[in-house]
Amino acid sequence: MKQNPLSFQLKLKPEDFLPATEEEKQSQIVMRESVSFWKDGMRRLVKNKVAMVSLVVIVLVMIFSFIVPAFYPYNYREQFKGANHLAPMEYSAEEQARIDAGEKVFPHIFGTDKMGRDYAIRVMMGSRISLVVGLIATAIILVIGSIYGSVAAFFGGWVDLVMMRIVDIIYTIPDILLIVLLSFALKEPLYNLKEVPGFGWVGVVGENLISIFIVFALLYWVGMARMVRSQILTLKESEYVTAARALGVSNKKIIRRHLLTNCIGTLIVTTTLQIPSSIFTESFLSFLGMGVAVPLPSLGSLASDALNGINTYPYLLFIPSALISLIILSFNLFGDGLRDAFDPKLKH
Amino acid sequence: MSEYLVDIKNERLSFFTPAGEVKALNDVSISLKEGEVLGIVGESGSGKSVTAYSLMGLTAHPGKLISGSLYFNGHQIEQMSDKEMRKIRGNEVSIIFQDPMTSLNPVYTIGNQIMEAVLLHTDKNKAQAKERAKELLELVGINEPEKRLKQYPHELSGGMRQRVMIAIALACEPKLLIADEPTTALDVTIQAQILELMMELKDKLGMAIIMITHDLGVVASMCERIAVMYAGKIVEYGMTEDIFYEPKHQYTKGLIRSIPRLDTKEHERLVPIEGTPVDMLNPPKGCPFAPRCDACMKICLREMPPVTNFGEVHYTQCWLNQKEEFENASCEKGAANE
């Protein structure tokens, strides 16, 4: 550290040693822009390429299943004579004749099924059903689960004990048993309900679909309830909430400022990850033949129906299988992206 | 052979984070003789821990040594392989961390964790290692060592765990002990006990200590040498008397002013250092302390201050000290011209 300070020649002038003004000092302080929790999270989310690609895929699938069918020339229950088991882009004899006559015929992009129905529109309807089930079931699960979980956490004591015991019991019963029994049990009342004036919509939505919603609502909220409960319990114990209370912050403000911001991130993430799980279960049920009723297709039932013809018409199986995997995958990846962006505990 | 046990010269170290390069250490030089105690003082993020960790080859993931030479006890640390480093770590140089609550592995017994260090670096067999572990526990003032060996970290108090950490660090009688804020996480009464213990052990074993802390009070009583760090630089370095009685850097002066003292008059208030530390991602061009300095000059905002020496050891990096020299020089020049 022996260095003659003036040996490295800096041109120093006496005025350099004059005191600096306050403004000059301030101009040196480069403050990093302080951002809110949500802004910061959004920025990270947008930066996450995988999550963004997944979001695009989800939007595309939604367009494919909700908007495209309206403009599609075929109907999902319409059967074409002599058009059974057409390969993708193939035309039936009758259609070929019409084309030869100069008429324009819309191609069967994915071919047709064994009943001669256009497979592309069936796949679209199938993904519509899967998405609807996924979204609505998740919404129901979210509402029931978070109410149940927060009630248990807030009251604590024996209320908590009893409520969580019930959750344990539901956890222990094999879900397949409950699903099957419930959907059988619900069939008749729903069928009768359809006839009651004012409940005609039940028939429009489909009794099976509604019974699936109810089954999901009754079964799968347990995971959500456990999550919400533990989240709230941790928050209740956390020192910053105690600190806020000690500072005299009102309960309302504590809930808004601390509980909600800390909980909502996790809640959004869990909900997003619940959607693919609901779709997953619905497809599994449909595969077992306990899902939506014919002729309404779902991706699971399409795959299940195609299983018998696997040797000769494998594409009938692969198209819905690939689509359902894609939907679940993109929801999962998007959910992961949300978690990376919004879970404050993962912030490094 | 160097006359020093530790001799770090012009160390530069950066963390390459996704947001950009963080220059954590900027031309840091430190030296320490055998059996001496060096205090490194500074606020969080000033680079004191990074300096110590780099000496042990423990630089965390995106960090990289850019340049400089790190000499320790006959080794050139920057040239050593990980395997060679492992032989030194825990053997010739040991470290005590800040938080004894989390620094011990919760799933193994105290005995297991002390014996591990002994077994790694000596030829002792298990029974001998156990004897040694018992000795070490006695050395750090833990009663009933036999019983403690079988206990898990969560069964001990914070002070007790820090003593265990010290026992692990001393397992192979290191030449150098790095203490990274060893008392920050402890109660005040325990703090004093731990510091006292460390000094006692230093005298008994003759090791050198690097004491990292933000508490000037701790270093005053323990250290021979003090390095004051700010924003990855050593802004002032000297013997303890130099730093306390003749502080040259405005930051050091600020630190000393902000120590509570018994003889402070009632109407006098403690003087805090205003402002916040620099953003290490976008460090200012000039002296990093300039925006918080109450004697800031125009040059401070523009240029990095050069080193000013005061005697053998004591030096600082501050334009204020250059000012006098500059004025003297220009006076001389003026005198010569006349």
Added chain:
Amino acid sequence: MLKYVAKRILLAIVTIWAVATLTFFLMNMVPGGPFLSEKAISPQATAALEAKYGLDKPLIQRYFTYMTDALHGDFGDSLKQRGRTVMSIIKMKFPVSARVGGISVLVALCLGIPLGCMAALKRGKFLDSLISVISTCGIAVPSFVICTLLLYVLGVNLRLLPTMGLTSWKHYIMPVIALSFYPTAYIMRLMRSSMLDVLGQDYMRTAKAKGVAGFWILFKHAMRNAILPVVTYVGPMLAYTVTGSFVVEKIFVIPGLGGEFIGAIGGRDYTLIMGTTIFLATLIIIMNVVVDLVYKLVDPRIKLK
């Protein structure tokens, strides 16, 4: 410890009782009955059958009869498979499912744990991305898709493996792949995130500062802490997997408990439904206790309550 065991046993009995009761009443609420679908049988014959199995008695009475019998270890005869007791059916079918399921869980553990660790260690590198992609796909693809894909490629197209039954070791390959796919992916994810968590802990730094070699740091100091979430997951998962997956058993034509259970529900084989449900519930509860004990063994901080 004794208090803990007593408490757990009591709790288990209460839970099993609750599950059995719930199942019993729900099952009977559902329209249909075991003998309705058999069209060839005359109403008189149906009535005679129902009388034989006591189905003509009031529900409450049947409930108490069943519960008393079950307490004595008698789960009754199957209503649909004449001349077979529920116990003998479970005894016959469970080993089949357990063998396939057990192998699958083993495969999942042997692949998932090391791969998850490797991903955590190579964080951000190519290997990590590769493992992440595989595990995300593994979680996203439903089991029936995997089964059918395997069946089509390996069984039908390439004719490498037999497609049905369980007569040779070759028969096990496809069902085991299908069954272990999801758990492998899940364990990989769990292991990766908990390993990353552990690697950032202070005690890992302590171990490094002691001079512990890389492999030992991982094996001794990180593994034992990082394995805990996997233990929690594997317990119940094991119970579910060894009792058989309906989809896998249906597609690969395996005579296991999973298929039997779905068949029983569809055919309203009341006694078989009850027997299998109680069996599964017991297994899950036992697994949960095992998980707690393993937890205690791995992490000394845990206190059994």
